[in-house]
Every structure is written in C-alpha cells, then in structure tokens.
Amino acid sequence: NIFNYLIKQNTRKGEVVYDPFAVSGITVIESNFLERKSIGIDLNPLTKFITQVTLTKLDKKSLETNLEEILKLPEEILSLYLTTHKKKLYKLKSAIWHEGKYEKISFVDQFNNKYTKKPNIQDNQKIKKSKTLLENYKKQKLIEYPKTIIFNFVKRSGVETIDKLFSERNLLTLSVLKKNIKKIKSPRNRKFFLLVLSSILPATSSMIPGDRDKVTGKSGWVISKFWKPKTHIEQNPIEVFTKKARKSIKAKLDINNKITNTSYIIKTKSSESDVSIKNKSVDLILTDPPY
Numbered sequence: 001n002i003f004n005y006l007i008k009q010n011t012r013k014g015e016v017v018y019d020p021f022a023v024s025g026i027t028v029i030e031s032n033f034l035e036r037k038s039i040g041i042d043l044n045p046l047t048k049f050i051t052q053v054t055l056t057k058l059d060k061k062s063l064e065t066n067l068e069e070i071l072k073l074p075e076e077i078l079s080l081y082l083t084t085h086k087k088k089l090y091k092l093k094s095a096i097w098h099e100g101k102y103e104k105i106s107f108v109d110q111f112n113n114k115y116t117k118k119p120n121i122q123d124n125q126k127i128k129k130s131k132t133l134l135e136n137y138k139k140q141k142l143i144e145y146p147k148t149i150i151f152n153f154v155k156r157s158g159v160e161t162i163d164k165l166f167s168e169r170n171l172l173t174l175s176v177l178k179k180n181i182k183k184i185k186s187p188r189n190r191k192f193f194l195l196v197l198s199s200i201l202p203a204t205s206s207m208i209p210g211d212r213d214k215v216t217g218k219s220g221w222v223i224s225k226f227w228k229p230k231t232h233i234e235q236n237p238i239e240v241f242t243k244k245a246r247k248s249i250k251a252k253l254d255i256n257n258k259i260t261n262t263s264y265i266i267k268t269k270s271s272e273s274d275v276s277i278k279n280k281s282v283d284l285i286l287t288d289p290p291y
Contacts, residue, residue, distance in 0.1 A: 015283035020271030025051030106215035130169035143175035156227035204237040
C-alpha cells in the first residue's frame with residue numbers, strides 16, 4: 001500500500017496529512033489507521049460518504065441480520081430470476097442481449113455448475129412480466145429511482161436518462177433492494193448497505209459488453225461514457241449484491257481493528273476555493289490528482 005508507506009515515511013503520529021483530491025478517501029483512511037490527523041477535500045459527495053462508512057466500526061451480527069432482511073424480496077420478483085430446463089427449475093446467473101433481443105441465458109445447478117441455453121417461452125414471458133411489475137410498482141409508489149438526464153459529454157448510444165441504462169427487470173429489483181435497505185433502523189448499517197448497493201450498479205447495468213458464446217461480460221470501461229453496447233450482459237442483481245455484501249462484511253471486520261480515534265475532516269467542495277486551512281498547518285500533502 002503506497003499511501004500507507006508514504007504517510008508512515010514522511011510523518012509522525014499526530015501530524016496532519018492533506019489530500020486536495022480525495023476521491024475514494026484513501027489518504028484520509030490510511031492516515032487514520034496510522035494515527036495521523038487528516039483533511040480530505042473533493043467535489044464529489046461520494047468521497048465523504050465512502051470515507052465515513054469505511055472509518056465507522058460496525059457489528060458483524062447486526063450486519064448479517066440486516067442482510068437477511070434486505071434479501072426478503074417478493075416471490076414475484078424472485079421468480080423473474082428462475083428458469084426451467086428439462087423440467088427442472090434453476091437460478092438465472094446472467095443473460096445476453098443482442099440488438100435489443102433476449103438471446104441467451106446462463107444458469108447454475110445445486111453444485112454451482114454453469115450451463116447455457118436459449119430463452120424459452122416462459123423466459124420471454126418473464127421479461128414481459130418485469131415490465132408490467134415495474135409499471136405497477138411505480139404506480140403504487142412502492143419504489144423510486146432516479147431518472148437523471150445524462151449530460152451530452154458523457155452520453156452515447158442514444159440513452160437519455162440514467163434509468164434506461166438498466167433492464168426493466170434489474171431496475172425493479174435494485175429499487176426494491178434499496179427500499180429494503182432504507183428500512184434498516186441503524187443509520188450506520190443503512191449507509192454501509194447503500195454503499196454496497198452503489199458499488200454493484202455498474203456490474204448490474206446494461207453497460208457491460210457481453211460474450212455471446214460464454215454468456216459472460218467483457219471489460220466495459222474502455223470509454224468514459226454512459227452507454228448500452230449492442231451486445232451486453234444482464235447479471236442477476238440479487239446474486240451480485242449478496243456476494244458483494246458478504247465480502248464487504250468480511251472486509252469491514254478486518255478494517256474494524258485498524259480504525260483509530262484520530263480526528264479527520266472531509267469536505268465536499270473545491271480545494272481551489274478552500275481557505276480554511278491555515279498556513280503551515282499541514283505536514284504532508286499526499287494526493288492522486290484527477291487526470
């Protein structure tokens with residue numbers, strides 16, 4: 001960890017480290033682990049959110065209980081990710097869409113062996129059902145999701161709003177997961193799971209190019225734009241969220257032992273306009289500037 005190394009080599013405990021482009025908050029986080037005071041500034045509000053969640057100690061048992069509650073989804077939604085093959089029921093892993101057509105499905109058996117097939121009549125009916133359910137949930141105000149207009153400089157392939165970057169099935173499911181997270185009583189745990197949900201949005205969107213033979217995703221971040229490739233993968237968001245949440249809980253427990261009571265400040269603003277930091281009050285400036 002180069003940030004940890006540089007902080008350790010260039011400062012002593014109690015000294016102040018400053019990051020004017022904090023991004024994911026790694027400078028502030030590592031400074032806290034090493035008992036150095038720190039100041040982080042970034043225009044993106046996610047910086048403050050990520051840093052605060054990371055530097056908050058959480059209880060494993062309560063997180064696992066909350067995860068079980070979040071995953072209590074209506075049967076009508078769970079059924080959207082089931083498929084039949086040779087008269088047996090399997091859990092959908094992912095699907096390939098090509099030029100707007102539902103082309104291929106991958107599913108797993110009880111031993112986690114993966115198989116692929118073309119969608120049958122029931123599979124196609126579930127796509128139609130997803131659209132109907134999404135409309136019904138919206139009308140009944142059971143879910144909410146952003147419909148933010150995508151700026152022209154990051155727009156590609158004619159997608160106008162953020163919600164259109166997701167299949168109707170995944171948009172519905174992610175929205176219900178978010179609704180369940182918001183029911184969590186503990187603000188700390190709630191923020192933790194909102195961060196987990198946020199982290200899986202790219203993988204569960206329609207922005208990942210798909211391999212039509214293997215029914216897997218390819219690297220989707222070769223261009224810095226919001227887009228929907230002609231051939232893209234649709235991953236099961238329930239499975240992706242569950243896997244990510246369990247990994248994050250395990251990682252959180254490892255981090256708990258490193259968190260100290262050392263103070264830190266995170267500001268959501270431009271470092272260029274910040275005049276609150278006094279002259280000669282900082283011992284080390286450590287940053288990874290945006291390109």
